[in-house]
Amino acid sequence: xxxxxxxxxxxSLELFNRDGFTTVSIRQIASELGISHSNLIYHxxxxxDIVIALHQELLEKAITLNETTIHHPNFIESLFNSTKxxxxxxxxxxxxxxxxxxxxKENEKLKHIFIEIxxxxxxxxxxxxxxxxxxGYMREQEYDNEYxxxxxxxxxxxxxxxxxxxxxxxxxSQEIIEKYCSLFVKLxxxxxxxxxxxxxxxx
Amino acid sequence: xxxxxxxxxxxSLELFNRDGFTTVSIRQIASELGISHSNLIYHxxxxxDIVIALHQELLEKAITLNETTIHHPNFIESLFNSTKxxxxxxxxxxxxxxxxxxxxKENEKLKHIFIEIxxxxxxxxxxxxxxxxxxGYMREQEYDNEYxxxxxxxxxxxxxxxxxxxxxxxxxSQEIIEKYCSLFVKLxxxxxxxxxxxxxxxx
DNA sequence: ATAATTTTAGGCCAAATGTACAAAAAAAAT
DNA sequence: ATTTTTTTTGTACATTTGGCCTAAAATTAT
Numbered sequence: 276x277x278x279x280x281x282x283x284x285x286x287s288l289e290l291f292n293r294d295g296f297t298t299v300s301i302r303q304i305a306s307e308l309g310i311s312h313s314n315l316i317y318h319x320x321x322x323x324d325i326v327i328a329l330h331q332e333l334l335e336k337a338i339t340l341n342e343t344t345i346h347h348p349n350f351i352e353s354l355f356n357s358t359k360x361x362x363x364x365x366x367x368x369x370x371x372x373x374x375x376x377x378x379x380k381e382n383e384k385l386k387h388i389f390i391e392i393x394x395x396x397x398x399x400x401x402x403x404x405x406x407x408x409x410x411g412y413m414r415e416q417e418y419d420n421e422y423x424x425x426x427x428x429x430x431x432x433x434x435x436x437x438x439x440x441x442x443x444x445x446x447x448s449q450e451i452i453e454k455y456c457s458l459f460v461k462l463x464x465x466x467x468x469x470x471x472x473x474x475x476x477x478x
Numbered sequence: 479x480x481x482x483x484x485x486x487x488x489x490s491l492e493l494f495n496r497d498g499f500t501t502v503s504i505r506q507i508a509s510e511l512g513i514s515h516s517n518l519i520y521h522x523x524x525x526x527d528i529v530i531a532l533h534q535e536l537l538e539k540a541i542t543l544n545e546t547t548i549h550h551p552n553f554i555e556s557l558f559n560s561t562k563x564x565x566x567x568x569x570x571x572x573x574x575x576x577x578x579x580x581x582x583k584e585n586e587k588l589k590h591i592f593i594e595i596x597x598x599x600x601x602x603x604x605x606x607x608x609x610x611x612x613x614g615y616m617r618e619q620e621y622d623n624e625y626x627x628x629x630x631x632x633x634x635x636x637x638x639x640x641x642x643x644x645x646x647x648x649x650x651s652q653e654i655i656e657k658y659c660s661l662f663v664k665l666x667x668x669x670x671x672x673x674x675x676x677x678x679x680x681x
Numbered sequence: 682a683t684a685a686t687t688t689t690a691g692g693c694c695a696a697a698t699g700t701a702c703a704a705a706a707a708a709a710a711t
Numbered sequence: 712a713t714t715t716t717t718t719t720t721g722t723a724c725a726t727t728t729g730g731c732c733t734a735a736a737a738t739t740a741t
Contacts, residue, residue: 279688297500297580300728309691316730318688362545373579376641377500390646417667418679424664432631433644435638438579442545442591461627464620465668482718503698514720519700520716 280318282308284332287325291370297325297377323382326371330385333368334392337358340364350403350412351474354460362456366435372437393430400426412471413463425466434458483521486509487535490528494573499529526585529574533588536571537595543567553606553615554677557663563661566625568640569651575640584647596633605631618667628669635662 290299301322305312319325324368340360347353379386382405407413416422436455444451461474462465467475487669489511504525522528542561544556555655568623574581582589607625617627639658647654663678669679 276689290627295580295583302728312729313691313731314689321729375579375642376576377498379645386645391549393646404568411504417675421664421667424661427661428635428665431638431642432634434642438641439637441579442582443596458627458630461624462631464624471622478656480718505698515699516701516721517719524699 276317279310279314283315283318283324284328285403288329288368288370291329291367296336296342296370296374308354320477323385326378327385330371330388333364333371335432337361340398349474350407350410351471351478352444354403354463359456362452362459363441365433369429369437373441375434375438377461391438396433397426398428400429402449407471412474414468422466424464425462429462432462480548482513482517486518486521487528487531489569491532494532495571497575499525499577506652516640528590529581529585530588532571533574533591533605534583536567539567540564540672552677553610553613554674554681557606558681559661559664562655562659565639565655567661568609568636576644578637578641599636600629600633603632612669615667615677616669617671628665629643632662635665635675 287299287304290304290307290416301315301319302312304325305315306317319328340357347356364428365372379389404413404426408415436459440451440455444454446454464472464475486507490502490507492506493510504601506516507528508518511518522531543560550559568575575624582592604625607616607629611618639662643654643658647657649657665674667678
């Protein structure tokens with residue numbers, strides 16, 4: 276990637292995370308970089324193009340992560356690790372989640388991509404849960420579609436923990452990620468078997 | 479309340495919900511009402527003042543609701559009903575939740591109010607859960623602070639189901655509210671006792 | 682070395698927004 | 712009836728923003 280393009284993406288991410296996507300203008304980004312706004316527009320026509328590029332980056336990082344952690348033998352350990360890594364990456368691009376609705380509203384293209392990915396994620400969770408049941412870590416459903424609802428809950432949590440932390444938390448990024456990470460994995464606890472709960476609490 | 483003031487609040491709510499808080503300007507609200515923007519400013523100096531007034535309205539409705547439903551004898555029934563009513567009211571003011579971070583970022587006053595209320599809500603949930611345990615509807619904690627974490631989860635869900643629905647759902651308001659309401663109460667299911675689960679599934 | 686292409690800068694325009702002020706119109710008080 | 716107060720309007724200004732066009736500078740290709 277061209278150096279200027281790279282610099283634009285880095286600075287945009289920094290400013291979006293710091294001041295919010297909506298309030299930061301293309302001109303501000305250019306100004307903070309010490310380049311002309313025309314130059315910035317030459318590389319990215321609109322703010323939306325920048326977001327799409329940043330989102331693409333996030334995606335690639337997430338995919339890389341997935342490939343390295345998916346074939347982990349132990350369910351509990353794998354749950355803890357992949358959550359932590361996933362949360363870390365997401366937090367680097369937190370402006371995306373904080374103003375998700377606004378961003379998707381004016382960016383139909385990104386919205387499609389986003390929904391598509393969420394659907395894939397849901398299927399992946401379904402597979403993971405099924406395997407956890409087979410291996411005796413999670414219990415069977417106690418009513419129809421119980422785990423479909425659970426996956427929906429997970430989805431909502433994943434999409435919104437960053438927004439929530441932005442409002443209520445005042446500690447460091449590190450601590451925030453750990454707190455919500457821990458909260459996320461605890462969502463699974465009540466669905467674990469005795470064996471699963473045991474391993475969980477030992478962690 | 480003065481008639482004009484009332485009309486401004488109603489129209490603002492309508493436009494904020496429809497087009498998003500950030501994109502709607504004071505001038506647009508005035509224009510849609512057929513009054514001069516100077517007149518609008520006479521009543522509400524800034525958009526933030528309008529939000530605060532709307533939030534106040536939401537609050538008053540929520541408090542009224544609370545007073546009428548809090549002393550319900552049956553835990554399960556009370557959970558279902560108060561959730562449904564609460565969700566309905568919140569959905570009327572959905573723009574608040576959809577752009578919560580943006581709104582609170584530029585409105586320190588509202589942020590304090592919001593955090594204060596959330597803290598009260600958390601305490602209320604704690605009381606409700608304790609009573610549910612005493613009455614044999616919910617099980618005891620299986621590890622330290624389990625219910626504190628659960629309450630945090632509830633809080634995050636309550637703050638974000640509307641944002642999520644805005645992205646993924648295409649059905650009617652009615653159906654959306656019912657869906658997420660049902661999802662919310664299901665969060666409690668794994669923590670119920672056999673007695674609780676039984677009553678729950680009968681509902 | 683020169684031509685072609687890519688990258689960068691500067692300036693200008695139109696639209697939108699918040700802010701401020703003065704004056705008209707309406708309503709209320711005396 | 713006429714003052715006073717409240718409500719409403721019109722207008723003008725400064726700022727910001729995105730969009731567009733042209734030219735200069737830098738880089739690359741021939």
